[in-house]
Amino acid sequence: MRKIKGLSVLLLCFAFLLTACSGGNNAANNTKANATAEPAATEAVAEATAEPTAAPVDMGGRVIKVAAWWDLKPAGNSASEKERLAKITEVEQKYNCKFEFVNVPFEEFMPKFTATALTGEPFADIVIMEYNSAWPAILKGQLMKVSEYTTAASNINNEANLLVKAPKIANEDYAFAEPGVGGAGIHYNRDLFKKLGLPDLQELYASGQWNWDKFVEVAKQATKDTDNDGKIDTYGFSGWAIDMLRNFSAANGGKLVDEATSTQGLTDPKVIEAAEFINRLYNVENVVKVKGADKVGYDEFNTFKDGDVAMFPAPIWNLGDLTFDFGVVPFPNGPSGSPEVTYADNGKNAFFIPKGVKDPQAVYQAFEDTYDITQTGDFPSQEWLESIYAHEEDVAMMHDHINNTGQILLETAYPEYPTYGYMKDIIVDNQSVTATAEKYKPEAEASIAKLGK
Known part of the structure; x- marks a missing residue:
């Protein structure tokens, strides 16, 4: 039995989010291949294997609100959090927008969403929502499908190492999440x-x-x-x-x-x-x-x-x-x-984009780009799992045999x-x-x- 040493404890709010993303897409575990082609063939190989990329959109100084019942803004306590904060600033300049992370108490969250969704002007552009709450909202036509705000160029539809499609609801993709392992x-x-x-x-x-x-x-x-x-x-x-x-x-x-x-x-x-x-x-x-x-x-x-x-x-x-x-x-x-x-x-929760959000493709594209930072660990959420489990066998059990087996x-x-x-x-x-x-x-x-x- 091998014990894990030198554990790094992440924020509890991050733990909630990654646990909720226990059904993450396996594609998120992929890594880009090293460039090993001969010099004469390098350009041809790159052209043949290049993925589409989305062009930035000038959003005219728009504020993009991202809401949950905890603070989603990276605290800057770790190297990865500091890098994402810098990436958010970079994306804000690139798209001429500003991100605002809205923290609404849990008991107030769904009433606030429902009241504003009924007016056609949801209180946030991107919301964390429990699936059990999202399903009634979907039946009322208040949430958009992933296909309505992503494009062929979106990372989520290609390598999916920045954000992944969350598990389906009624056989449809409505939500997205950070890549993660759990269950x-x-x-x-x-x-x-x-x-x-x-x-x-x-x-x-x-x-x-x-x-x-x-x-x-x-x-x-x-x-x-x-x-x-x-x-x-x-x-x-x-x-x-x-x-x-x-x-x-x-x-x-x-x-x-x-x-x-x-x-x-x-x-x-x-x-x-x-x-x-x-x-x-x-x-x-x-x-x-x-x-x-x-x-x-x-x-x-x-x-x-x-x-x-x-x-x-x-x-x-x-x-x-x-x-x-x-x-x-x-x-x-x-x-x-x-x-x-x-x-x-x-108890699944994930990101959703409500109906009524203006320019949802641009909103999603900018948000996705904020996750384009250095990937740490051998797989998503490894550091978090190692902060919970003292033995390597348990982390492997969660990664290899429990992850992606949730109903x-x-x-x-x-x-x-x-x-x-x-x-x-x-x-x-x-x-x-x-x-x-x-x-x-x-x-x-x-x-x-x-x-x-």
């Missing part, structure tokens, strides 16, 4: 694994043994009364039950709701299989630590931080304050799943979608999963229909 997986307490003599999960994964059955086996081995006082001291698993349903369903090939077809997924056999598996963890094997009074409560999201839980689902941004050593593997695939999809990405899930975009009731009936009231799915099917369909109005 969600099963994290595990390496200290506790060593103490209890449990098999390393990365070794199980590498040997092809990491599946639901092995997950249960390890969880049972970790759930112990270590001091023989009649009380369980260590547990196999913990987490937010709704988050478990989303992720285990995705890892089994199921989806709670499909925005592309406007269909509910609670009755999908693959989702039902995942719900039955989760119920087994809670009520049959009894390997889940529940700290609060509500088994389905969001507070269980942080129960793993007590240090007595072996395995837990956690986004990367929630790992910064842990006091124990930890590792990561993908969510194990279920009987109906595949390695291409291992988790549900229900975009827009379940919370639908008003009163009955996921909570569905899980409560199953793991709290011990109701039949199949009967529960049929019970909540009409509510799920009504929720989908309500969003479409």
